[in-house]
Amino acid sequence: MDSLAWKPYCRPFRSPLRTAHGEWPQREGLIVRLEHEGQVGFGEVAPLEDFGTESLLDASEALDALIEDPELELPPELVCTRFALDCAAGMLERAPARPHHVAGLLPAGITAYAALQTLLDQGFTTFKWKIGVESMEAEQHLCRELFKLLHGKGILRLDANAGLDYAATEAWMAFLEDYPVEFLEQPLPPGEEASMAILAERYSVPVALDESLCQPGALTAFTELFPKGPFVIKPALIGSVKSYLSWRAFRPGVRVVYSSAFETAIGIEAALRLASMDEHSSAAVGFGTLEYFPHEDGFSGHIYGPILTPGLPVDAFERLWKRL
Template sequence: MTNGYRFEFRPYQRRFVRTLTTNHGTWDIREGIILRLTDELGKIGWGEIAPISWFGSETLEQALDFCRQLPREITDEIIFSIPDELPACQFGFESAQEWGETQLIASVLGSEFFSIPNAPCPMPHAQFYSALLPAGEAALNQWETLWEQGYHTFKWKIGVYAIANELEIFESLIDTLPAFTKLRLDANGGLSYEEANLWLRTCDTLKANVELPVEIEFIEQPLPVEQFQQMLELSTSYKTAIAIDESVATLRQLAACYQQGWRGIFVIKPGIVGSPSRLRKFCHQHKIDTVFSSVFETAIGRLAALRLAAELSQNNRAVGFGIDHFFEQEDTWFQSLWNDL
């Protein structure tokens, strides 16, 4: 796309089919902003701002305030000068600016756009995705449906209920999942140091069982962000890998954790991490072990995020975008937003 663009935006709301429960609390409605940039040749670029303030990004209101104060005509200079305090805005505007360069322009946004498996996506098959299971016992009732859809990697939320109950459910899940399944445990920073040790010891014990058909891939963000040094210590004390997520929500945090010695797995949420161009530069320079993950964005943000994942993933880990079952089909509400624009 060229240097000057006509800028338009619309806020959106999407209700989860079922309440999403994590250590951070419950989540019923996903809110965000769809951006449209039209260049001087009439080519359209789409972007999405999908903040999660409790995870480390700006708030939705801050993002809306930023969009409202922009002129109707904007330039690359404006896009690439968005401050680091607005990382979801950085991602949304740069993604829209890059849209034309990827040839995913307005013609893509026909009926096939709303069915992501048929859209021009670099990783179209479910086996490349990690499917998110609900917290607690509900996971035992849902994995089979997702397995039949082609998912072989699952992420299960822990640190939500009493640890004794979760460990019991975990053992049932391990006994039930088919061979060659990969399982990720995501605590969202909700464990105490003692609980984190217990989970890691339990996983190490299970991994020592050569007949265990399920691979426990890693425990994600076992401790709060402020306990980074303890997570660094734990990462060298157990065979079970640790991934950091909330600790690296933004590019600034990503660089800080790397500088402090983290060489384990980095879970990157493109929708809130910040500038895609700067993320590329960092990943190419440091060759970090990444897992790219969703922020429950729409198809627009997901396409941009998956292109980054395809380009920057080093170890072919499943991407954390298996979340479609948390929403109704996008077609109706999104087409309405499209027509409104």
């Protein structure tokens, strides 16, 4: 007899996170625990409603309904809940534990400069910086300084979190022609993929999709427009693990970058396991998010650094669960 349970968590950031979506003071999510044939498994529901995922309320209601009636079918749009349940059911259990290079995450605005210096000293070589938060003039001025500091030592990804319009995207892409940028991530909002594909054709800077990929079926739908990607895959938001793996198996040529959605150790472990299964992706993973929580809050388990390796034991998850 299976036994399913869930608990909520709330985890304040060291300081509120600034993105093109605004300020974000704390990460809230759910931890799912499933006992199945004597095996215990954990999963994490870490929604990003700005990306169009389900809300925590949707997720908790769906989990309650499943506890009541385990035969119920989960609606496909509950992508985070689906992923958590698949993890708890052990679908990533046999994934290898491969080490991954990590992209350091720079804060928006002027503090990015000092953060870049610190991360370079720590040995990071790939960095991500959020744009679309301040004026373009101020950000491009700062961007030049970041590239100067980076010169010969690393590569930068820029993430606009869907916060630009067509003209601003084009201005950024023209600006970036002269710099060693890995990609510009999601400049335009979901729904404007065709425009992003046109700009990606016109300029040498690759345009990566992130927010656009959150809806069920989006991966398949946009593979034609972006046959080489890059696609930023947040495992927490992929929905069914099986469907994702079958998409990936037939599209090895799409450049995939695995990325965190600000999860606890449970979600991070699952995301790194999924990334470890993907032998076609060697891009630095977007797990600079770990540094954005206080180490002593008890929700982390992996050691943050330029290399991250999955492999936390299930009793670490059991301890996290018991503290909730």
